[in-house]
Amino acid sequence: MSVLGLFRLRGTAPVARERLxxxxxxxxxxxxxxxxxxxxxxxxxxxxxxxxxxxxDQVHVTMDRGQIVSRLEINVELQHPANGPIAAEREKAAMTIVHQASR
Amino acid sequence: MSQVLVVTSGKGGVGKTTTTAALGAAIAVTGQTVVVVDFDVGLRNLDLVMGAERRVVYDLINVVQGIAKLPQALIRDKRIDTLSLLPASQTRDKDALTDDGVARVIKELRAKFDWVICDSPAGIERGATLAMRYADAAIIVTNPEVSSVRDSDRIVGLLDSKTKKAELGERIEKHILITRFDAARAARGEMLNIKDVLDILSLPLLGIIPESEEVLRASNLGTPVTLNDPTSAPARAYCDAACRLLGQDLPMVIPNDRKSIFEKLLGRRAA
Incomplete structure (x- = not known):
């Protein structure tokens, strides 16, 4: 057993139980x-x-599901139609929805 | 009154087919009539584990579709008179199974056998839901490992919603069978222990099958674990589980086939 192993006396099973x-x-x-x-x-x-x-390709959706609160984030990059596709400036619409479990 | 059992798990590779063969053989040895039914259409393996792969003529799909009569498709075990196998089709896909067809076959099997044990395919698709559809009780095979426990929980949800019993408002009896358990690793906190798994799934325990080389040895030979070496640890654990299904109240022990120092010195197999 390595020196590190000596400090890690607790097994991984409690982590598995908690995650489940x-x-x-x-x-x-x-x-x-x-x-x-x-x-x-x-x-x-x-x-x-x-x-x-x-x-x-410019839509970024992230989800984070927790026990009490879940979070949905949607980031949509909007291209300015007037400035054409090469325009560097982009508008960014971001939306975050937090869903609290009703229990 | 015959009993229809489904051996299920959600996750693949946890030991459904091994369990079906082992429990089927252990119950049949007591003189009760048993048929083991392979629902894994397209990926049949129960025939191989039972050592009957060269005797398959007709299969479950042929019977469901009326191409063969049930007695033509049943394969009688060569070792035990009271044990039969209804194999799955290897060439068809699971869409060939129909709800009405399965209902009719299960009804016919109920009339012929004391025990009908359905070996479910992995997953939660049509084959798995039809395997559990007409069951009276379920054995949920679970490894002490996170993905297996999660999938078992999902299967419990399906058993409580998709089975005929659930639809009639009745409760389907459910048992957990823990396989590939390593008591030493669980004691060191390296593996979920029995209490962890049962706390999470909140279901009664049918048995604990220890991790053992004997399981592979038996499947290599095409013999159910309970027949190959009845003194081996997994065979004893499966026999205990079978006795519990038959209504006996046995203490829950985890057999092991480790040799004692004395036996090692004598160079003998642990009995």
Whole structure:
């Protein structure tokens, strides 16, 4: 056993147990219900795309699902149509939705 | 009154087919009639683990589609009279299984056998949901490992919503069977222990099958673990689980096949 190993007396099983508890409490609460954050993501992007052309490579969606709070962030880079595709200046529409679990 | 069991897990490679063969053989040895049914259409393997791969003529899909009669497709085990196999099709895909067809086959099997044990494919698609559809009870095979426990939890959700029993508002009986358990690693905190898994899944335990070389040895030979070497640790653990299914109340022990120093000195196999 290495010197580092001597300090790591606790095994990895408690970490596994903890991760499972958090994950499954989330998955169980959503069972049978549609995935709210996924629906929001699709509908918001559809609305934005209706009014401005959206380059799908310039859409950044991040999701962070927690036990109490889940966060959905959508960043859409909008190209100014007047300035043409070469324009350096871009508008950035950012949207953050925080979803608090109702339990 | 016959019992229909489904052996399921969600995750692949955790030991569903090994378990189906081992429990089927262990129950059949007691004289009760058992049929093991392979639902893994397109990737059949129960025939191989049972050592009957060269005797398959007709399969489950042929019976579902009415091309063959049930008795033509059933393969009687050469070692135990009371054990039969209904193989899956290797060439068709799982869409060939229909709900009505499976219902009819299960009804016919119920009339012929005391126990119908359905070996589910991995995943949560049609093959897996049809394997559990008409079951009275489920055995959820779980490894003490995060992805397996998560998938087992998902399968529990399906059992409570997609089975006929659930739709009728009845409760489907569910048991956890923990396989590939290494008591020494769990004791060192390197592996989820039994209590961790049961706390998370909140279901009763049917048995604990220790990690063992004997499982591969038996499948190499095409013999259910419980028949190949009944004194081996996994065979004893599977036999205990089978006895619990038959209604016996046995203490939960984890057999091991480690040799004692005395046995090592004598160079003998641990019995």
């Amino acid at each position: 508890h958090i994950l499954l409490s989330h998955e169980r609460s959503n069972r049978g219900r549609p995935d709210l954050l996924a629906i929001l993501r699709d509908e918001i992007l559809a609305v934005v795309a209706k009014h401005v052309s959206v380059d799908h």
